[in-house]
Amino acid sequence: MSRAKKPPQSRKPSPASAAESEAPAEPVLSEETKHLLELVDQMLLIRAFEERCVELYSAGTIRGFIHLYIGEEAVAVGVNAALSPDDAVVSTYREHGHALARGVPVEAVMAEMYGKATGCSHGRGGSMHLFDVERRFYGGNAIVGGGLPIAAGLALADRMTGRNRVTCCFFGDGAVAEGEFHETANLAALWDLPLLLVCENNLYAMGTPLEREHAQTDLAMRAASYGMPAWAVDGMDAVAVERAARRAVDGILAGNGPHFLEMRTYRFRAHSMYDPDRYRDKAEVERWRERDPIPLLARRLPPGAADLEEMTKRATAVVDRAVAAAEAAPVEPVEDLYRFVSHEGS
């Protein structure tokens, strides 16, 4: 049973008192340890899910574009830990990790990969368009930068209606070159929107390295130019990510307007399954792999607290069940093609 299926329960308490644990009470673990174990679990689930996607994609079972999150898991789980179920998340096309961390059921996400009717988007979206409105997870936006204005709008609605909650928007370093990023940053700062901008800087916009796409590669500094708090974070360290995200969320909820976090991270796999990954030095990939966020976090746990092998097995079993369910799930009949185009058609 994966904890990842449950959205995090609280915002305000410190990590030490975060979530309750279902783990057996053999060794008495501190609340903090339980919380960190939880994050490890979530990262392992994401990792297992993504690795299964590679297999399924290679076998031709799932198709389309697929963008894997392997290596960046700490960002999703760390940021999510700082959000409450009431907050909103707008994501990118590399969003499996965000969705799983947010608690979108793994069965629903896997079924979406299969294009099945039981998918979290009814099979209509696929890998790049995961949605779960119940969990305020607003997709899965595959236009680079396209989710940013939407996130600003969600935040605007909260601001106009006096709801004190946060909208978190994930995007990549590539999006910072888009006009929509700058339009949104300006709008959000101008209107003091409760918006958390999380830039996952994995150093490449597809195959173009950061320094070849940005005149100024200090992305946090550029966001700061709009007058919002902005800083860079070690995106491989889930604890650091969570701590930064909490600080930003606190600032937003205190009415200090949008915050920008540059998560310095790295994807271990190629941009997508189509990508031969010719633009990166193997040694560079290896260097980053040494900072794999999962063992990095596990090493922070008290000795014996984390049995990674056992935890991986559990995560794999969860994914196995999701695959079995997706295989068995029905597809939508073709007669329903026009469903969801408009409410009339639904």
Added chain:
Amino acid sequence: MAASAPGAAPETEPETEPETEQTSFREEIRAAMREALLADDRVFLMGEDVGGYGGAFGVSLGLVEEFGPDRIRDTPLSESGFVGAGIGAAVAGMRPIVEIMTVNFSLLALDQILNNAATLLHMSGGQVSVPVVIRMTTGAGRQLAAQHSHSLEGWYAGIPGIRVLSPGTLQDARYMLAPALADPDPVVIFEHGSLYNATGPTAPRPESFDIVSAAVRRTGRDVSLISHGGSLPKVLAAAEALAADGVSAEVVDLRSLRPLDGATIAASVARTHRAVVVDEGWRTGGLAAEIAARIAELAFYDLDAPVERVCGAEVPVPYPKHLEDAAIPQVADIVAAARRAVG
């Protein structure tokens, strides 16, 4: 990103609105927005200079004084940003009215309109509704040249997932907004710039009203003139001229460009057996082409003459008056096309 608003200042003065039966297209849209703002707290208006300036074409003049800058919200010149924000706010349950100064500028927001507003419901498997209303000015006729004058309604009418409206009468200007806001899907309303000053008696509140059907504005026997929005007055004038010449023209006002009311179009053609489609947009692949195709599909065996199209010339709209006039459908063009159809 957008160029400055045409005309230095809004053209109407709110404080001197007399108690009169006469009204204008602009006033009717404003009245519709005011009514919506009063009726529903979730409704707000945003766009470039909709507040203190009163809107580039003076449509929202006076509203900021009444409803405040939060609900009559000036935006930076960031079409994609604020249209997307409108979409996001709608997703979050608000009922935004987003004003884009002209259809040409809307291209900067086309990503948001097409990739998000029109798509989110489907892409999310029915979870995400986008009840946003996007108003924009369209059309030529005011010598605003090639970046403020185009008619791209046909492009929008080709996008599944949105509703596209084109009011051509005072009544539609006044009463289309409320059902548009009530619609759970995105609605794009095109307001032809040359109509803002059109005046007439205040239309009564209609007993039944929808935003899906076309309306027969004038009945006739010999030819159906099918049009919408800014071309509608010209088409009505053409029908008048034709009547003087013994040709009885029926005028179909499309009102909704998406969905298209094929049944009303076909029924009219079944009565008259001849059709002239008038649209200010470009001919190639345009709205008129779509309507001609619908007629061929739905009313082929009723056709007694080839379908005629009167469209905008395939040029960027030029500045000088005589060339601009030549570039868009005029009454004489419509009359000539109808005569050709009638033979």
Added chain:
Amino acid sequence: MPSLGADMTEGALVEWLVQPGDTVVKGQAVAVVDTAKSAIEVECFADGVVEELLVEPGTTVPVGTVLAVLGEAHEAGPAPTKAAPAKAAAAKPTAKKPAAKKPATKKSVTRKPAAGKRPATQKKPAAQPADRHPPEAGPSTSRVSPLVRRLARERGVDLGAVHGSGPGGRVTRADIDVAARPAGRARTTPYARRIATELGVDLDGVVGTGPEGAIRAGDVRTAAAAGTAAPTRTATPPVTVSPDRTAARRHAIADLMSRSKHEIPHYYLATTIDLAAAVTWMREHNRGVPVAERLVPSALLLKAAAVAAKQVPEMNGFWIDDGQVRSEHVHLGVAVALREGGLVAPALHDADRLPLPDLMAGLRDLVRRARAGRLRSSETADPTITVTDLGDQGVEAVFGVIYPPQVALVGFGKVTDRPAAVDGLLGVRPCVTATLSADHRAGDGAVGARYLALVDRLLQSPEEL
């Protein structure tokens, strides 16, 4: 064999793209030649008709060899029949190339004027009714691409009868499609076709008034109401789309003529008219004008028939619903026999008011288009009185059958020199027998007699026509 390169000394003829009898135009590919480098299309450098192919495919010949002989293009269709046309070679003038220096070459490509051949326009004696023999192709048949020519051949289309819609009257592929349309597929609007089915009207008998003769709903209704179109008999399947347009047309004529004879009580009058004055005036007139504008006697006869119809309005109009409907205008129906059989009688509009040269031009044009199947809708719609002239068939008199709902039909026979009493002496005069078939319901013999007498009188003062 053209020189297709500085180093080319000979070439192998791979394939002929044309056959004897084909009309070719300057620049058209006529053959494929294999050189040491590649297969190249050989174009010809003059318009003309291929008379003879001199080199067999597969043969290798030196540069400069004459490959084919072209004859002068002429208007009367694909097969050259002139006995000794000037020779011209299809080959490129290789004399320009220093590499090829065959003395014969230059000569072979020199296009000589067609010495023995009269220009077509001068060939006909003025007295001959040229309108009965219009040139087959208005736009030059030489302006036909090989593809179009091939399609026409494959689909049995007479290029001379095809109206070219391309630039400069060029016959396009689409024109062939139109010409090769299955018989019975008159150009008809969808609505007209639908109501024709509903009303049981055979479209073959309906005259179209739309653009390019398209049949529109109103035409079908008119046909159904007036009964001028052959109604579909209950014995035959509704809307017979005949596989053979000629047969269909025959059918329509049969119906129409039967109905005419069945319904219309014809009476017949005849008179012999002395045409001496008319012929003399005409010759005098013709001397002063270009050949193309010369008059023929038919023009005068038609004009006289038209003017008389205007002045005797009882003859000009229709009998509809037991009542006479006179026509303001005189639209003179001219009976034109079609090559493939059958008959049409399109209108010369306001023939009474047309000056003779215009009437002549209109007549030529009308006959040509009638035979090409390119009549305008208005022409087929509204004749008010019809004239049939069978003079060129050698008969002296014709007593015609009235086209319902018209009320009169005027017939002219052959113009022949006959003995005639003039001023108490016997002389030889060119005469014609004019006849009138008239609807007795619309008028009596006295009116008809007045009409014929008027025609006679008008022809005695040709200068006033």
